[in-house]
Amino acid sequence: MKNKMTHMFYGVVIFTMSIQLLSMMRTALLAKEFGVSSEMDAFNLANLMMIAIVNIGGAAIPTVVIPFLATMPENQTANAKRILNSYVVTIMSASLFFLIVVYIAGFIGMENFRWQTNRPFYYMTYLLTFIMGAGQLFRMYSWLLTSYLEVEGKFIWIKVAGLVAALLNFLFLLLYVENLTIYQVALSVAISFLIETLVLAFFNRKWSFRFSFAFRSAEYRRLVRLTIPSLLGAIIYQVTILLPGMLGSYFGTGYISMMTYANQMISIFQVLLITNLMSMVYPNLSRSFSHSVEVGRVKFVQYLKLFFMIVMPVVALMIVIGHEVIAILFERGNFDSTSSHQVFIFLLFLLLALPLNVFKELTFKIFYSIGDTKTPVVNSSLSIAFQILFLSGGVFTLGVMTLMISPLIVAIFAALLAVIALVRKLSFKQEFIPVAKELAKATLNAALMATVVYIEKITIMTSSELINLILYVATGVIIYGLLTLLTDFKYIRPFLPGGSKKREEMF
Secondary structure (H helix, E strand, C coil), rough: CCHHHHHHHCCCCHHHHHHHHHHHHHHHHHHHHHHHCCCHHHHHHHHHHHHHHHHHHCHHHHHHHHHHHHHCCHHHHHHHHHHHHHHHHHHHHHHHHHHHHHHHHHHHHHHHHHHHCHHHHHHCCCCHHHHHHHHHHHHHHHHHHHHHHEEEEEEEHHHHHHHHHHHHHHHHHHHHHCCCCCHHHHHHHHHHHHHHHHHHHHCHHCCCCCCCCCCCCCCHHHHHHHHHHHHHHHHHEEEEHHHHHHHHHHHHCHHHHHHHHHHHHHHHHHHHHHHHHHHHHHHHHHHHHCCCHHHHHHHHHHHHHHHHHHHHHHHHHHCCCCCHEEEEHHCCCCCCHHHHHHHHHHHHHHHHHHHCCCCCCCCHHHHCCCCHHHHHHHHHHHHHHHHHHHHHHHHHHCCCHHHHHHHHHHHHHHHHHHHHHHHHHHHCCCHHHEEEEEEHHHHHHHHHHHHHHHHHCCCCCCHHHHHHHHHHHHHHHHHHHHHHHHHHHHHHHHHCCCCCCHHHHCC
């Protein structure tokens, strides 16, 4: 029998590609209509702020809930549902509290400093936060529903919900974007989050939410104790996202939108490849470490090799053809070639940081799997402290370049902290040797592939930019595929026809 997880991964990738395509087409529509204007800056900054605030509570949900569900006995389903519903009440109440505090602070600022007349950008941002905040609350509840489905292995249904929401949102904008204000655009995004949540709730009727207040339960209290470090880590992480956006407004109009466009492009690969695969391996990784640390170590190295094999060619190829991708997606209307160049520079450093972030995130999953939520918080705290120092010093010396290179600098620092944590907490030593070898192998293959694509790029060109791009991507896929077959045939053999038994052993 063919391996279910492998086939499901292929299905998830197809659905995710469709979702990301719709998302990018939506972004292209907005870029054409609003470009890098102050309206787009306000929209993106409000979105960043609301994601940061709501994620303070929401980010803890998958890291705490998935290990709880993955190790829960089947005969305890009713009790687990009561405990989790109580937990959801607590987390959503905390996020709503933070949201209200921000709204009150914004109202005070608006009244005292007369933002409507003196600071129209801040006034517009403040109004947009009301719409985006409501949407993020719906998104937060959808994470809980997603966690249930992930543990049950129903990854396809998660993507179906996302596809329905993305498709409806894109169709609405396609029909009406030229007549819409930025506030109506924000409302359409918030409604798409509500639609996604409703579809997920339909697929998740087994774990339907009911208000529950089992606050005296020992298991509920354990979940809350595990959440507190995750909560602190989420605060720290969201600051790292929000701080560059705030500084972007300091350098003038357009920089927030440029960073957002670059982040949206990198998110295609993060969601399409990294997040999907991470969500699929995390329950199994958690079970492996609950079985024994030795088994977990083997799985960690195995999964990390898979991630490197996928990430490195993406990084290399996008470095070569990133300019062309940005031009085809965004360069029209109010988005010109100068904006494309600036977005590419932001994107370049995000790409270089991607493999390091993958390593850090998979390391954090290990500690969450063994119930250690403090180590990720400590590492995150040190990373944000380092980022604040770097941004504070760099803003006055390097200028806007500080914002561009900060993702890579901070990723290097965070990866070093992750290595130290693995050595100190789990006695990782020998495991780093195969990890380094696999990273070097994937990097070499990706570099060779990128060299061939670059030569093709400067020697072979057609009259159509789109056809050129398709040729470059096809060449990259073929070259990297052949190189991987030569260097890693035994590893990828389970994914080829007839390798179902090997796939079962791997996953």
